[in-house]
Amino acid sequence: MTILKFSGEVAGFYQRYRRGYPAEVLDALVAEFGLTAEDVALDLGCGTGQLTLPLAGRTRAVVGMDPEPDMLAQARKAATGITNATWLVGADTDVPALEALLGKEKLGVVTIGQALHWMDRDTLFPALRSLVRPGGGVAVITNGAPMWQHDSPWSKALREYLSGWLGKPLVRTFGAEQEEQDRYRASLEAAGFTAGETVVEYEDEIDFDHVIGAVYSATPEDLLPKPHERAEFEKRLSVAVSPHAPFVEPVRVRILTARRG
Ligand SMILES: C[S@@+](CC[C@H](N)C(=O)[O-])C[C@H]1O[C@@H](n2cnc3c(N)ncnc32)[C@H](O)[C@@H]1O
Structure with missing residues (x-):
């Protein structure tokens, strides 16, 4: 069961x-799967709609599906003005039931x-293989590494600060990402898809507010600093990382594509 x-x-964070x-990234999906304005897309584990919302602009309709109602509530709020997105509370285990809902639609x-x-x-x-049309498929996307996992001095300072605060070292996961990708690829091929990969790389400069926000958004609620502790937490974080500004992050988006022949 998912925790x-x-x-x-x-x-909200x-x-x-x-x-x-x-x-x-959207261009790559359109090219790989030949998406047109007639297509329907499903964004599974859509969270607050980071992918769902731009997909709405490239397809006839998009369904954002996620088991966490609070994430969906935020996604729905962010979708103001978008009229072709539908939000469904559901997990991966609910996907097989979509076949009956979709009928002949793929x-x-x-x-x-x-x-x-x-x-x-x-x-x-x-x-999923029986839900997608021939030529369509599945895209498993990784949106870069966590910002405390890079080699830059500010990322290292952030890593050390967070390790101290959590009381345990934040380990860097060298190689683990590739092993995971290889496992995902093998599972997709075993399910009858033809797998490939597209990578989109760029650099993003963020401000201190976004450094804090990214930390909070990746922290389970019970581990967040309590509201009365946050000013102090943020002051100390600023002391640790600000000497290393600007906060430039390399972002490597990996798109593992799996096409149905
Ligand atoms: C890190 S967020 C990713 C959100 C968004 N897709 C993105 O790319 O930023 C992971 C999301 O997966 C959802 N999730 C967790 N377990 C899931 C499951 N078994 N099936 C579908 N979604 C799940 C979580 O509720 C959360 O919203």
Whole structure:
């Protein structure tokens, strides 16, 4: 059973501070799956709509599905003016039931951004294969590494500060990402998809407010500093990282594509 940690205040931080996806990522999805204005997309584990909202502009309709109602409430709020997005409370285990709902309609693409590790992919991928049209498929997307995992002096200072605050070292996960990608790819191929990869790389400069917001959005609610502790937490964080400004982050978006032949 999934342990959710995206409820309450964290959902608000996620919506406000989590990085979205640049147009190049959407362009890559359109090119890979031949998406047109006739297609319907499903964004599974949509969170606050980082991918759902730009997908709405590239398709006839998009469904954002997530088990955490607080994330969906934020997504819905952010979707003001977008009329072709539908929000569904549901997890990966609810996906097979969509087949009966969709009937003859097939999906152009199913996107899974930063969320697959909570899902049972060996059940999910075969179910998705029967939901997508030929030429369409699944995209598993990783939106860069956490900002405390880089080599830059400010990222290192952030890592040390957070380790001290959590009382345990924040370990860097060298190699783990590639092993995970390889496992995902093997599961997709076992489900009958043809897999490939597209990478979009860029640099983003963020302000201190976004450094704090990204930390809060990645912290389960019970581990967040209590409201009365936040001013002190943020002051100390500023002392640790500000000497290393500007906060430039390399962002490497990996799109693992799986096409149905
Ligand atoms: C890190 S957020 C990613 C949000 C967004 N897709 C993005 O790319 O930024 C992960 C989301 O996965 C959702 N999630 C967790 N377990 C899930 C499951 N079993 N099925 C579907 N979504 C799940 C969480 O509620 C959360 O909103």
